[in-house]
Amino acid sequence: MTLGDLVARHQIVISAGSGGVGKTTVAASLALWGALEGRRAVVLTIDPARRLASSLGLASLGSGERDIPAEHFRAQGLAPKGTLAAMMLDQKGAWDALVERHAPPEARDRILTNRFYQHLSQSFAGSYEYMAIEQLCALAESGRYDLIVVDTPPTRHALDFLEAPRRIADFLDRKIIKWFVRPYFSAGWSALRAMNRTAGFLLRRLEQATGIAALAEISDFFSNMSGLFENFQTRIDRAHEILRAPGTAFVLVSSPEEQVLGDAEYLSSKMAALRMPLKGVVLNRVHAEFRPARRGRGRDEIGPEEVEQVADLVAQIVGAPEARELAANFVDYQALARGESLRIEQFRAGLPRGVPVVHVPNFARDVHDLASLAGMHAHLFGVRAAA
Amino acid sequence: MLGAMLDRRLHFVVGKGGVGKTTVAAALARLLARRGRRTLAIEVDDARRLSALLGASGTTGTPTVVAPGLSVVAIEGRAALEEYLGLIIPVKRLLATIFSSRIYQYFVAAAPGLKELMTVGKIWYETTRQERGRPLWDAVVVDAPATGHSVQYLRMPQAARDTFGAGLVQREAAKVVELLRDPRTTAVHLVTLAEEMPVAETLETHAELVGSLAMPVGSVIVNRVHHRRFSPAALAALREAARRVGAEERALVRAVCERAAEESGWSEINAAYLTRLRAAIRDVPIVELPFLFVEEFDRGEVDRLSGELETASPGRAAVSALRP
Numbered sequence: 001m002t003l004g005d006l007v008a009r010h011q012i013v014i015s016a017g018s019g020g021v022g023k024t025t026v027a028a029s030l031a032l033w034g035a036l037e038g039r040r041a042v043v044l045t046i047d048p049a050r051r052l053a054s055s056l057g058l059a060s061l062g063s064g065e066r067d068i069p070a071e072h073f074r075a076q077g078l079a080p081k082g083t084l085a086a087m088m089l090d091q092k093g094a095w096d097a098l099v100e101r102h103a104p105p106e107a108r109d110r111i112l113t114n115r116f117y118q119h120l121s122q123s124f125a126g127s128y129e130y131m132a133i134e135q136l137c138a139l140a141e142s143g144r145y146d147l148i149v150v151d152t153p154p155t156r157h158a159l160d161f162l163e164a165p166r167r168i169a170d171f172l173d174r175k176i177i178k179w180f181v182r183p184y185f186s187a188g189w190s191a192l193r194a195m196n197r198t199a200g201f202l203l204r205r206l207e208q209a210t211g212i213a214a215l216a217e218i219s220d221f222f223s224n225m226s227g228l229f230e231n232f233q234t235r236i237d238r239a240h241e242i243l244r245a246p247g248t249a250f251v252l253v254s255s256p257e258e259q260v261l262g263d264a265e266y267l268s269s270k271m272a273a274l275r276m277p278l279k280g281v282v283l284n285r286v287h288a289e290f291r292p293a294r295r296g297r298g299r300d301e302i303g304p305e306e307v308e309q310v311a312d313l314v315a316q317i318v319g320a321p322e323a324r325e326l327a328a329n330f331v332d333y334q335a336l337a338r339g340e341s342l343r344i345e346q347f348r349a350g351l352p353r354g355v356p357v358v359h360v361p362n363f364a365r366d367v368h369d370l371a372s373l374a375g376m377h378a379h380l381f382g383v384r385a386a387a
Numbered sequence: 388m389l390g391a392m393l394d395r396r397l398h399f400v401v402g403k404g405g406v407g408k409t410t411v412a413a414a415l416a417r418l419l420a421r422r423g424r425r426t427l428a429i430e431v432d433d434a435r436r437l438s439a440l441l442g443a444s445g446t447t448g449t450p451t452v453v454a455p456g457l458s459v460v461a462i463e464g465r466a467a468l469e470e471y472l473g474l475i476i477p478v479k480r481l482l483a484t485i486f487s488s489r490i491y492q493y494f495v496a497a498a499p500g501l502k503e504l505m506t507v508g509k510i511w512y513e514t515t516r517q518e519r520g521r522p523l524w525d526a527v528v529v530d531a532p533a534t535g536h537s538v539q540y541l542r543m544p545q546a547a548r549d550t551f552g553a554g555l556v557q558r559e560a561a562k563v564v565e566l567l568r569d570p571r572t573t574a575v576h577l578v579t580l581a582e583e584m585p586v587a588e589t590l591e592t593h594a595e596l597v598g599s600l601a602m603p604v605g606s607v608i609v610n611r612v613h614h615r616r617f618s619p620a621a622l623a624a625l626r627e628a629a630r631r632v633g634a635e636e637r638a639l640v641r642a643v644c645e646r647a648a649e650e651s652g653w654s655e656i657n658a659a660y661l662t663r664l665r666a667a668i669r670d671v672p673i674v675e676l677p678f679l680f681v682e683e684f685d686r687g688e689v690d691r692l693s694g695e696l697e698t699a700s701p702g703r704a705a706v707s708a709l710r711p
Binding site for chain 1: 403404405406409436582583584585615617618621624625628635636638639640642643645646647648649650651652653656680681682683684
C-alpha cells in the first residue's frame with residue numbers, strides 16, 4: 001500500500017508526532033492532495049506558522065471552518081477537483097471554549113471568573129488535545145467533508161493526544177470531585193473527619209499549608225465543574241469510537257534525528273496498545289545520501305576519506321579554493337545522511353509490516369503557500385496530483 | 388559576552404521541542420563545570436537525555452556526580468510533592484498512610500499546576516541549599532520541559548503566590564518568585580533556530596518573560612546555524628560541467644552541486660531570521676552555535692558546542708563551520 005492509497009481509503013487522517021517535525025505542513029499537504037483529487041477536504045490545524053495560516057485563509061484567529069476560494073488555487077496554478085477548507089484551533093482559549101460550550105449560563109460566569117481557574121486553566125492536562133478531538137467529532141458528524149485531516153498538538157510524546165479523553169475523564173470524574181466538594185457542601189468538615197480520619201487529617205494539613213481561602217475556591221471550582229459534563233462519558237465513548245473506526249488512519253510524522261525517532265518508536269508501540277494502529281509514516285527533513293552506481297562489488301559509499309578525490313574532481317571545473325569548500329560541504333552532508341539512513345533502517349525494522357514509509361527531503365526553504373504544499377506531493381505520493 | 392552572565396547561579400534553558408534545548412543545556416553545564424564552578428544539571432519529569440549527554444548511566448532524585456564539579460539530578464513533580472509534604476508532616480508512618488490514601492491520589496491527579504509548582508520549588512531548594520554556611524552549588528542549569536507552553540513552569544510560583552491565601556505555600560511561593568526575578572541570581576536562556584516558527588515563538592516568549600513574568604533573560608542561543616555560501620557562478624559552472632563528464636562522475640558532480648545549493652539556501656534563511664531576531668531583541672546577547680555535521684550526536688559534540696559557547700560573542704559567527 002502507498003500513502004496515496006492510505007489517504008484515498010480513509011475519511012479521517014490524524015497526523016501525529018513530536019513538536020518541530022513539520023506535522024502541520026504535512027497535514028496541510030495531505031488535505032490539499034485530497035482536494036486536488038476531488039474530495040471535500042478539511043484540515044484542522046493547531047498552531048500553524050503565520051504565513052502558512054494566511055495561505056490557508058486563516059490570517060486571523062477565529063472559530064469555524066474557512067473555505068479556500070478557487071481563485072487562491074488558480075493564482076498558484078492549481079485546479080482542484082474537490083474543495084479545501086481549513087480550521088484553526090485556538091490553543092490558549094481551549095478550556096474557555098470547553099466551559100462555554102458545556103456550562104449552563106449561571107455556572108459559566110462563576111467558573112470563568114474563579115481566580116483558581118483563571119490562573120491555572122492554561123495548565124490543565126490535555127485540554128487542547130481534548131478540544132481537538134471534540135472538534136474532530138463535530139466535523140465528522142457534520143457530514144460536510146469526506147476527508148478530515150487533523151494536525152495534533154505539539155506535545156513531547158504525542159501520546160497525550162491519544163490519552164486526552166481518558167485524562168480529562170479522570171480529571172472530571174464525579175467521584176473525585178465529590179471528595180473536594182463534600183467538605184464544604186453536603187457533609188461538612190466534621191462529618192468528613194469522623195468518616196475518614198486520614199482524609200480529614202490531610203485536608204486539615206493542606207488547609208494549614210495553603211490557606212483556607214484557596215481550598216474554598218478550589219472546592220467551589222470543582223463543584224461548578226461537576227454539573228457541566230452530564231454527557232461527558234457519552235462524548236468520550238464517541239471520540240474513542242471515531243479514533244478507532246476503520247475509516248480513521250494515524251500517520252506518524254518524524255524527522256530522522258535520533259531522539260525524535262526514539263519518541264516516534266515509543267509512540268508507535270503505544271498506539272498499538274491503545275488500539276489506534278499506525279497506518280503510515282512520513283519521515284520529514286531527510287538528507288539524501290549519494291551512493292555511486294559502480295560496477296562490481298566495490299564500496300558503494302562516499303565518506304570523509306574521499307574528500308580529496310571529490311575536491312580534485314570539482315577543481316577541474318571551478319577554482320581550487322572553492323572546490324575544496326564544495327567538497328568539504330558535500331562530505332559533511334554525506335556524514336549527516338549516512339547517520340540518518342542507519343537510524344531510519346533501524347526504525348523501519350521495528351514498524352508493523354505493510355506500513356508505508358515515505359521520505360520528504362529537507363527543503364532549504366519555508367513551505368508556506370499552496371504551491372509549495374503541492375510541491376511536497378511528489379515526495380509524499382510519488383506523483384503529483386492529477387490536476 | 389556571556390562572561391558576566393555565567394556568574395549567575397540559576398540558569399533556565401527554555402525552548403520548544405526540536406530546537407536542541409537539551410543539548411544546549413548540557414553544553415552550558417559542561418562549560419560552567421570546566422570553569423571550576425560546582426555545577427548541578429537538572430532534568431525535569433521523565434526526560435533522560437540530559438543525563439545521557441552528560442555521561443550519566445541514570446539519574447535519581449539525589450544529585451549524582453558525573454564529572455569533576457558536575458552533578459546531575461532528576462526532578463519529578465510527584466516525588467517533589469511527597470518530599471515537601473515530608474517536611475510539613477515529619478511522621479513517616481502517617482505519611483505512608485497518606486500517600487496510599489485515595490484522596491491523596493485524587494488530589495495529586497486533579498490539582499492543576501501542583502506538580503509544576505513543586506518542581507520549581509525543588510529547583511529553588513537546590514539553588515539556595517547551603518552547606519557549612521555557603522551555597523552548595525555555584526551554578527544550577529535547568530533543562531526546562533518542552534511540553535506545552537515553554538514558560539508554563541516558570542509561571543506557577545507566581546500563580547500560586549497570587550492564588551493562595553496567607554499560608555505556608557503562599558509565603559514560599561513568594562520567596563521562589565523573588566529568586567526567579569532576581570537578575571543577580573537568575574538567567575533564562577532562550578534556545579531557538581533561525582527559522583520562521585522558532586523565531587516567532589522565541590519573540591513571544593521573550594516578551595512574556597520581560598513582561599508579565601518579569602524574569603531576567605540571559606541570552607538567546609541560536610542553534611544549528613549554517614554559514615557556508617557558494618557563488619551562483621560556481622554552481623552554474625558545476626551544473627554545466629555535469630553535462631560534459633562521464634556518467635559515473637556526472638551523478639557525483641550533480642550531488643556536490645545539490646548539497647552546495649542546499650547549504651547556501653539554509654545559510655540565507657538563517658541569516659534572514661538572525662537579522663529579524665537581532666532587530667527585535669536588543670537587550671540581551673544573541674549567541675550563534677554552528678550546525679554540526681555528524682553521523683551521530685554524542686558527548687563529543689556537546690563538548691564542541693560547550694567550547695563554542697565559551698568563545699561565542701554576539702554579532703559574529705561563533706566559529707567557521709569550515710574549520711576542520
